[in-house]
């Protein structure tokens with residue numbers, strides 16, 4: 001039986017059913033990144049232009065990609081992590097006058113409504129814990145060095161073992177107003193479409209450096225949001241992916 005409540009989302013986001021967006025009412029545009037968390041240490045990431053990784057043929061990366069749920073014990077280097085962050089959410093260009101940034105992924109209306117968080121278990125030179133990618137600054141923000149965090153996250157992901165054993169788990173948070181400002185209710189479609197692009201870039205980028213990922217859509221939203229300190233509806237978890245080196 002088709003679920004009526006699920007289709008209600010499609011119904012409510014059809015053009016005749018949506019409100020005039022704030023952009024058309026001359027409301028100010030929201031920032032394209034959340035502010036740096038005060039007092040939290042910042043870690044410099046290598047300049048993306050200097051990173052010499054990857055280079056795999058695109059067809060080969062697409063054809064050999066599979067979801068990977070078992071990972072080698074080998075840690076990721078900071079350069080590899082930077083490469084993956086750059087290819088999933090890196091900022092290529094900023095137009096300050098138009099208040100817009102172009103990233104390495106597409107996004108409806110170039111709104112880019114995501115923040116990338118990382119639950120790090122095995123990255124050279126980084127203590128295990130929770131971090132955020134500050135894309136404008138090309139830095140990591142060290143948020144919480146709590147060794148029990150990853151176990152809690154695993155439980156919130158229905159106990160999926162690949163969360164526990166990953167080198168890194170990517171947690172993408174949606175900041176919906178960035179898109180809602182332009183598209184009102186229809187934005188909620190775009191958030192999920194945009195997230196798919198980001199995760200596919202991670203799949204292919206990982207493939208090209210002998211890593212693999214598993215997308216994670218099965219999680220308890222409220223538990224993850226509360227663990228992460230997100231306050232829905234302003235910000236909420238939209239997608240995740242575990243990542244590690246191939247065995």
Ligand SMILES: Cc1cc2nc3c(=O)[nH]c(=O)nc-3n(C[C@H](O)[C@H](O)[C@H](O)COP(=O)(O)O)c2cc1C
Pocket residue numbers: 065066067068069160214215216217218219
């Ligand atoms: C939106 C989405 C959510 C997913 N969520 C999970 C998940 O929570 N756990 C999991 O083990 N795999 C998850 N997967 C991976 C799929 O199971 C996998 O892509 C599918 O079985 C096809 O296998 P392949 O990726 O190796 O081609 C998810 C994939 C997508 C695209």
